[in-house]
Amino acid sequence: MSLGLATAISVFIGGMFFGIPIAWLFFGAPILGLITDGMNYTFISGTFYHALNSATVMAIAFFVYAGSLISDAGLADRIVRFSYALVGRIRGGMELVGIVSSVFLGALTGSSVPCISALIPLLVPRLKKYGYEPKYTTALLCSSSFLGYLIPPSVPALIYCLLAQQSVTALFLSTVIPGLLLALGYAILNYFICPKYMNPALITEQIDEAPSTFGARMKELLTSTWVAIPALGCPAIILVGIYGGLCTPNEAGAIAVVYCFFIGVFVYRELTAKKFWSATFTSILSIGVITMLIGGGTVLARYLIRVGAAQQVANFMLGMFSSKILILLAMNVFFLILGMFLDGTPILILGVPLILPLMQQLEMNLVHLGAIIIVNVGLGVVTPPFAMSIFVGSRLSGCSYAELVPIMMKFLIFVGIPVLLLTTYIPALSCWLPTVVLGPQMVGPW
Numbered sequence: 001m002s003l004g005l006a007t008a009i010s011v012f013i014g015g016m017f018f019g020i021p022i023a024w025l026f027f028g029a030p031i032l033g034l035i036t037d038g039m040n041y042t043f044i045s046g047t048f049y050h051a052l053n054s055a056t057v058m059a060i061a062f063f064v065y066a067g068s069l070i071s072d073a074g075l076a077d078r079i080v081r082f083s084y085a086l087v088g089r090i091r092g093g094m095e096l097v098g099i100v101s102s103v104f105l106g107a108l109t110g111s112s113v114p115c116i117s118a119l120i121p122l123l124v125p126r127l128k129k130y131g132y133e134p135k136y137t138t139a140l141l142c143s144s145s146f147l148g149y150l151i152p153p154s155v156p157a158l159i160y161c162l163l164a165q166q167s168v169t170a171l172f173l174s175t176v177i178p179g180l181l182l183a184l185g186y187a188i189l190n191y192f193i194c195p196k197y198m199n200p201a202l203i204t205e206q207i208d209e210a211p212s213t214f215g216a217r218m219k220e221l222l223t224s225t226w227v228a229i230p231a232l233g234c235p236a237i238i239l240v241g242i243y244g245g246l247c248t249p250n251e252a253g254a255i256a257v258v259y260c261f262f263i264g265v266f267v268y269r270e271l272t273a274k275k276f277w278s279a280t281f282t283s284i285l286s287i288g289v290i291t292m293l294i295g296g297g298t299v300l301a302r303y304l305i306r307v308g309a310a311q312q313v314a315n316f317m318l319g320m321f322s323s324k325i326l327i328l329l330a331m332n333v334f335f336l337i338l339g340m341f342l343d344g345t346p347i348l349i350l351g352v353p354l355i356l357p358l359m360q361q362l363e364m365n366l367v368h369l370g371a372i373i374i375v376n377v378g379l380g381v382v383t384p385p386f387a388m389s390i391f392v393g394s395r396l397s398g399c400s401y402a403e404l405v406p407i408m409m410k411f412l413i414f415v416g417i418p419v420l421l422l423t424t425y426i427p428a429l430s431c432w433l434p435t436v437v438l439g440p441q442m443v444g445p446w
Helices: 003-017 022-037 043-052 055-071 075-087 093-109 113-129 134-149 155-164 168-174 176-197 214-243 249-267 273-306 309-320 324-339 344-361 366-381 388-397 401-425 428-438
Strands: none
Touching: 003 022, 003 273, 022 043, 022 273, 043 273, 055 113, 055 155, 055 214, 055 249, 055 273, 075 093, 075 113, 075 214, 093 113, 093 134, 093 176, 113 134, 113 388, 134 155, 134 176, 134 366, 134 388, 134 401, 155 168, 155 273, 155 344, 155 366, 168 176, 168 214, 168 366, 168 428, 176 366, 176 401, 176 428, 214 249, 249 273, 273 344, 309 324, 309 344, 324 344, 324 366, 324 401, 344 366, 366 401, 366 428, 388 401, 401 428
């Protein structure tokens, strides 16, 4: 390891410890490393520009903006009502409503924080009246919030495609089955542990009795579905447009923005001028942060490639482990550890360029790799000590960090980790669906 590389790594880790914004560390660490080694650093400006001069970055911006509009346009209420009509009557069904709502809202927003921000204020006080402890409802919603990373359209999938130069359409499809497996696993675990977190002393309202006849139940389901159709139409239009070959992902993102604006203003009539400008302002801030991270992370990745760090990592892993199974397990541990301290976007930008040379030497299918990494990044969002979902959920619900973590760890250990291992070692879970839809030439051998 050269003195410059040691300097860059020390600056990066030390800066994180002292709370320096990570985007500036992406720039500062390689610059200091280059200066220390006396290398030319004029490539930095060109690298930053070319990293952002991409249609995929445009797609990310559009989907972020659509997610912000959705959060303020009244779609959450309709999604919750629809979810309640589907699953609200079974054991633990009121909590299962939160999981199903997370799946649908995740498909609309493509991210975790908007999902939490919409559902926690809506569900936690309401379920408390029915006897469900707020800490359990909050922990369940925080644990399932990252399903938006796996149900297309997905912002992390777009970032991975930008870094690994893979098909956006294939990556969107590769995470669908792992995402549904996670939702199913959460639902099963909720069925068994939910009664433990019921507190009769909290009950102030009784759950409405279920309709007594099949006709009444169908009428309730059809009514809630009819109300939710405009909200559910957004992901439907996006996916039909992309997979039908009618538009590119960035064009689909633009259509999603216009569609969400129209639904919020003219159908649900809840997207006021004040909410619109709030959503726009929030989107501009989010897009600014993401572009700085992408540009700065690409600069750091290019520096690591120039000094041979990525190849050194590959050689080290190949020398330490002789089995592909152990190398993939070590990669998962690496990403899970990163997830304990970093948010999703920095993990992708920092980790993907480091492990790509190793995976290419192992002849790993990069669509399969993308699914593994995105599941890892999603689990990182809910992994202490640094877990954005816990911080946001705690603030919105009033529950303490210490109350949420033990419950969330149950969902992580009994559902999250097993699904991650299944995704890692059974390529069909991530490659079968894109192969069927797009053909083997788009996905490659797996």
